[in-house]
Amino acid sequence: MELVTPEIGLIFWTTIVFLLLLIVLKKYAWKPILAAVDERNKSIEDALKAADKAKKEMLALNTDNERILIQARKERDALLKEGREIKDNIITEAKDKAKLEADKILITAKEQINNEKMKAITELKNQVAEMSIDIAEKILKSELSDKNKQKELIAEALKSNELN
């Protein structure tokens, strides 16, 4: 049948045209197009990977920053605490010292007062003694001017000695 009978001329030209097309398209179309597409795909992949990496780095940087911030805050707190402690210590120490000093002063003052008191007492005692002696002298003088009274006195004195 005419329809399914191959024609030699058409086979000849189809073969030639197809082979030429294959060679030409390989050189001018498939190779450059596929190379360009592959290259573009690669560059897109690279760009995506780089973006991912940058994102990860950013994240790491952020956590790092946070860590540093937390540490700094901790250090600041520690410093503040230490300062407060030092301040408290200083105050307590100063208080203690002041108290000690005050106590010392108080003691010295007491001692001094005591001394002065003792001194005053001694002086008073001496004065009283002197005065007593004077009085006694005067009394004795007046007493002894009367002989009876002397005898009476002696007798009295003897009496008390005997009792002792």
Next chain:
Amino acid sequence: MKTKIHILRSVLISLSVFVSTTNIFAENHPEEKVEKETYNPVPKIMHHIQNSHEWHLFDYKDNEGKLHPVSIPLPVILYTSGNLDFFMSSDFHHGHSDVQKENRIYSIDEHSHITAVNTEQKSMSIFDISITKNVASMLISVLILFLLLRATSAGYKKNKYAPKKIQAFLEPLILFVRDDIIKANIGPKYKKYTFFLLTVFFFIFINNLMGLLPGSANVTGNVSVTLVLSVFTFIITTVSANKNYWKHIFNPPTPLVLMPIMVPIEIFGVFTKPFALMIRLFANITAGHITILSLISLIFIAQSGAGNGAAWGVAPLSVLFVLFIYLIELLVAFLQAYIFTLLSAVFIGLAVKEDH
């Protein structure tokens, strides 16, 4: 992109309907002038789907009612017993006259067959390698394809980023063929076969589409063209076949009793695969052309059978059906290119597959 295709499609269809109708209106006055005989569309349809030495456009009727075909003359190249003869197909005057070159007299019959006799009326054997309608159409298609792909490829030099214009249209197609047909079916060794299969796909696709243009040739619906393409696939499959492939043919994993049946079947299969490729493409494309032409012919069958009124009645329905088939044919144009490439890739894939 979608709108572009849409516009192209509408133009194609409207043109086709227009041209086909005028064509057949002209044919509506058969030379035999036999009244009351139903119009027979078969000769016109067969004429359309077959190759020819001239590119027939339309016929017109002069004042005396004589029919004149109008066609583009094509070069005739003949190799006859050592002599290469070259002349235009118009020299045959649509088959009304012979052409004589030295001692060789060429004549053409109504099936566009050229025969040669020498001056002593003895027939000579000839090789007809003329630029026929199909060859001319194929050359035009290939040129358009080359220009399209060249423009695509040039686009990548200017534009490193997202594809634009023609690039955006063809790149997805190229990558679809490479990734989903070639890579998916051949496997890791696909690279060697990429160029052949891509070329096959686009060659078939563009010729299918060009064949849908009104007045165009039926290139991929010609058995000679599909023969060449399937022979290429056959050669590549056979040449690149590994030990595993041959082992499977001559020593299939079947019980010994079945060997005498299986081995011939396997050997037969080697040839039926490309043969099926050839027939499938040829039959699908030809069938599409026949369907469209038959549906258009309905109008003239109605007219010759029941007059002008019936023709006008049938015409809208016929046009609607043709429109529908045309849309299907656009799908088929892609589908057949896809199937041919897919099956070629599958056959090559089977031939290079490693045993596992």
